[in-house]
Amino acid sequence: MSVDTQEKNQKLKKRITIRFAGDSGDGIQLTGSQFTSTTAVFGNDLSTFPDYPAEIRAPAGTLFGVSGFQIQFSSDNVHTPGDDSDVLIAMNPAALKVSLSTLKENGIIIVNKDSFTTRNLKLAGYDENPLEDRSLDGYQVFDVPITTLTRESLIDSPLTSKEKDRCKNFFALGVAYWMFTRPMDTTLEWIKAKFKNKPDIIEANSQALNAGYSYALSTEIFTTSYHIEQAKVDPGIYRNITGNEAIVLGLITAAKKASLELFMGGYPITPASDILHYMAKYRNYDVKTFQAEDEIAGVGAAIGASYAGALGVTASSGPGIALKGEFLGYAVMMELPLVAINIQRGGPSTGLPTKTEQADLFQALYGRNGEAPIPVVAAQSPADCFDAAYEAAKISVQFSTPVFLLSDGYIANGAEPWLIPDPDKIDEIKVRYADPNKEYQPYLRDPETLSRHLSIPGTKGHEHRLGGLEKEDISGNVSYDPDNHDKMVRLREEKVNKIRDFVEDPQMDGQEQGDLLIITWGSTYGTMRNVVDEMRKNGDSISWYHLRWINPLPQNLAKFIHNFKHVIIPELNMGQLIRVIRSEYLVDAKPINQVKGLPFSTNEVIDAIDEIMKGSNNA
Amino acid sequence: MPENVVANQNVSKLTKKDFTSDQEVRWCPGCGDYSILAQTQKVLPELGIPKENIVFVSGIGCSSRFPYYIDSFGIHGIHGRAPAIASGIKLANSDLKVFIVTGDGDGLSIGGNHLIHLFRRNLDVTVLLFNNRIYGLTKGQYSPTSERGKITKSSPYGSLENPFNPVKVALAAGATFVARSIDREPKHLADIIKRASEHTGTSFVEIYQNCNIFNDGTFGQLTDSKTKKDHVINMEDGKPYIFGSESDKVLAFENGQFHVEKYIESDSQIIHEPKKINTSIEFALAELTENEQLPAPIGVFKEEDKKTYDGLLIKQVNNVKEKQGSGDLKKLLFSGNTWEIK
Numbered sequence: 002m003s004v005d006t007q008e009k010n011q012k013l014k015k016r017i018t019i020r021f022a023g024d025s026g027d028g029i030q031l032t033g034s035q036f037t038s039t040t041a042v043f044g045n046d047l048s049t050f051p052d053y054p055a056e057i058r059a060p061a062g063t064l065f066g067v068s069g070f071q072i073q074f075s076s077d078n079v080h081t082p083g084d085d086s087d088v089l090i091a092m093n094p095a096a097l098k099v100s101l102s103t104l105k106e107n108g109i110i111i112v113n114k115d116s117f118t119t120r121n122l123k124l125a126g127y128d129e130n131p132l133e134d135r136s137l138d139g140y141q142v143f144d145v146p147i148t149t150l151t152r153e154s155l156i157d158s159p160l161t162s163k164e165k166d167r168c169k170n171f172f173a174l175g176v177a178y179w180m181f182t183r184p185m186d187t188t189l190e191w192i193k194a195k196f197k198n199k200p201d202i203i204e205a206n207s208q209a210l211n212a213g214y215s216y217a218l219s220t221e222i223f224t225t226s227y228h229i230e231q232a233k234v235d236p237g238i239y240r241n242i243t244g245n246e247a248i249v250l251g252l253i254t255a256a257k258k259a260s261l262e263l264f265m266g267g268y269p270i271t272p273a274s275d276i277l278h279y280m281a282k283y284r285n286y287d288v289k290t291f292q293a294e295d296e297i298a299g300v301g302a303a304i305g306a307s308y309a310g311a312l313g314v315t316a317s318s319g320p321g322i323a324l325k326g327e328f329l330g331y332a333v334m335m336e337l338p339l340v341a342i343n344i345q346r347g348g349p350s351t352g353l354p355t356k357t358e359q360a361d362l363f364q365a366l367y368g369r370n371g372e373a374p375i376p377v378v379a380a381q382s383p384a385d386c387f388d389a390a391y392e393a394a395k396i397s398v399q400f401s402t403p404v405f406l407l408s409d410g411y412i413a414n415g416a417e418p419w420l421i422p423d424p425d426k427i428d429e430i431k432v433r434y435a436d437p438n439k440e441y442q443p444y445l446r447d448p449e450t451l452s453r454h455l456s457i458p459g460t461k462g463h464e465h466r467l468g469g470l471e472k473e474d475i476s477g478n479v480s481y482d483p484d485n486h487d488k489m490v491r492l493r494e495e496k497v498n499k500i501r502d503f504v505e506d507p508q509m510d511g512q513e514q515g516d517l518l519i520i521t522w523g524s525t526y527g528t529m530r531n532v533v534d535e536m537r538k539n540g541d542s543i544s545w546y547h548l549r550w551i552n553p554l555p556q557n558l559a560k561f562i563h564n565f566k567h568v569i570i571p572e573l574n575m576g577q578l579i580r581v582i583r584s585e586y587l588v589d590a591k592p593i594n595q596v597k598g599l600p601f602s603t604n605e606v607i608d609a610i611d612e613i614m615k616g617s618n619n620a
Numbered sequence: 621m622p623e624n625v626v627a628n629q630n631v632s633k634l635t636k637k638d639f640t641s642d643q644e645v646r647w648c649p650g651c652g653d654y655s656i657l658a659q660t661q662k663v664l665p666e667l668g669i670p671k672e673n674i675v676f677v678s679g680i681g682c683s684s685r686f687p688y689y690i691d692s693f694g695i696h697g698i699h700g701r702a703p704a705i706a707s708g709i710k711l712a713n714s715d716l717k718v719f720i721v722t723g724d725g726d727g728l729s730i731g732g733n734h735l736i737h738l739f740r741r742n743l744d745v746t747v748l749l750f751n752n753r754i755y756g757l758t759k760g761q762y763s764p765t766s767e768r769g770k771i772t773k774s775s776p777y778g779s780l781e782n783p784f785n786p787v788k789v790a791l792a793a794g795a796t797f798v799a800r801s802i803d804r805e806p807k808h809l810a811d812i813i814k815r816a817s818e819h820t821g822t823s824f825v826e827i828y829q830n831c832n833i834f835n836d837g838t839f840g841q842l843t844d845s846k847t848k849k850d851h852v853i854n855m856e857d858g859k860p861y862i863f864g865s866e867s868d869k870v871l872a873f874e875n876g877q878f879h880v881e882k883y884i885e886s887d888s889q890i891i892h893e894p895k896k897i898n899t900s901i902e903f904a905l906a907e908l909t910e911n912e913q914l915p916a917p918i919g920v921f922k923e924e925d926k927k928t929y930d931g932l933l934i935k936q937v938n939n940v941k942e943k944q945g946s947g948d949l950k951k952l953l954f955s956g957n958t959w960e961i962k
Contacts, residue, residue: 309712
């Protein structure tokens, strides 16, 4: 498609953030995903954040039914989906109402003018039509009659009126493609594949897309398009990936590298269900999925599968993890491999099922009776979920222990380009079983890892019995001996601590001494990257340490944490990691906490840091 | 012979002793569990399954100590959760012969949800539920199978709930093999355990087991030599429901219910046919224990051939492999829209 730019301006931009918003039924997630695919293939770096309402298909036009999709793309590196957006594409008044607060001053607003009916305005809580009452004077507003134009472009289509109206998201997408100088090929090909057996739908969606593009090209109201050049990133083959899909690929890769079948015991829960969905697709990768009758049965079956020689996995979110607590303690006692995944969401209780939080760290570290230590690793971005999942599985198998993998709603559903690793270059995982020709002692341990030697059913002569009762060192017999219990508790903890010898310490980003050290974990990584870059640009001296394994804590942190005048820990909770750091290192760390169901914005964190530094300097 | 369990013609001749572990048995002397253990150990060698392919899974309770006393692979799980663990084991390795040992509190209170879904799925495992109508290990609270009015430490004025009928629960949830036996009928018990073990699909055996410490004599009428002939019917394939000290009584089925008649030999007597699925008769037989005036049936209520969840899962995995090819990691990671940066 050639671009006729003779009569229009084209501006070169480094970075743009767009938010698409509309009803659940408007195809917002699809529109956003297509813009993402096109942008990725074009060669920009990007990050996305789907913002789902909790409701399934709320009544059209209501505030609580608004679905959002935000994408930041750039010719530079992108670390977050963006704090505020430069462009808002709102399909109805409710979407405008809900999303306007995320739009920058002088930002661009494209609305579907046709949806600004009296009824919809009322549903959205507008007394006056904002397109007419000058309340949007601080923005560049483009009120496009998208529904009308879509219908006109499909005048010859045999589809019903209702079906035609459902193509309006492709019209909007076409407008966006023109405005941001994107080719339409990727989406046209996707339409052909997606609606393969429905030629009328293919034709209509393609026509609507083209019509949107042509309209933007020809109409006088759009005077400027924007161009973002390709990003300079590491060479290699890329694909877009969400955190949940990356977890699944990481686990399948680990299972293959360990020559184990993968067994997923799960139960539906937002936002972890995608993991069960993806797993269920990959039967041919020796993946068995078991949609259990409840959360407890999900983890119990995974433990049974690990006992029988598979790699057992269970995935849930906070409320489901709460139910799994007894079985997780049981897996500690049995010392069996298990990957327990928590896609954290807003809590307590049912809380905010579709929003993000980092408030389950204590649950992962401490959420069981007795002394029941479980290693904890946290993923930092959608693409990083692959490495985090692979590593969690590897440690689980090598140490014969349950391992917690923490993600959250933000990175589970968000997407970014992923530099695909060559699977042939990923290490094999050696699984150590007891020698089948020797007498079996269940709790005889490998001296390097303190992992007990497993023997799985089917191994002749190794019949043995194990349970949740405390057992005697070496023999595994039930034991109530006080000294033995003390010994076994310490052995289990020592085993977990030995993991730090087998995983890489995170590297400090910055000096190992100075005025300010920021410590973070999990999905705040992208925002902190922006914060650190911004503060350094402003001349501030700042060091940044992003934790990956939280239990055990890394070895190198103790060497330099005391070298800083200030230690600040931003978290999307009321202070969980900070309590661990304070108790472990006895530093007077300061918190930055937020529990809004939303990720931090860069400016919020910078302002909070300035406030803390200013306050302490005056003290 | 279960189709999923490898019958090894070369398996060395096993005896009861081969299945006796080195652990000291810690049940109370006189506990009915001893009999169940002995009969199970007697049956295991007769199944023709290599010892290393047998796994016992239990929950928490007196019955759940069982795996420690069988010399096979075994897991002592957590309260009520044996079916979950057993499901994972069977699905991960369907060549294994998996037994679940549970009790009335473990299996029907905290574990009730797991049990009914196990039945629904028809996983190929054998469930032995020891029913003593009491929480024994926690020293004497009424259980989900205790009769209404039961006086215990937690119900000093009598329990208020109606009890579960375990056989009815199993029938309603779709178990494909449902049976009952009694700890003090060793030959019958051994036969039932063997038959249950050889069934493909979920087998459920309720075993009336006496807790001589906290609920002694709860099945006294059924086990006392003076009364049992009038209070127990041994259901035998192809035979009428004859009972009585002189075999002079018979059950007749009328209007969806059984009642007692004087036995007169004739061709019009209803006969026991557990493989002929008849829901009305199954439930009517199961309900007999809810009326003290009627005899309690022991034996097989139902035996049905049905596809198993584990069999279907393996078939599905193999079908997907056949259609899509065994999974190649490179293909997996590089799937979807990819693009190259030079």
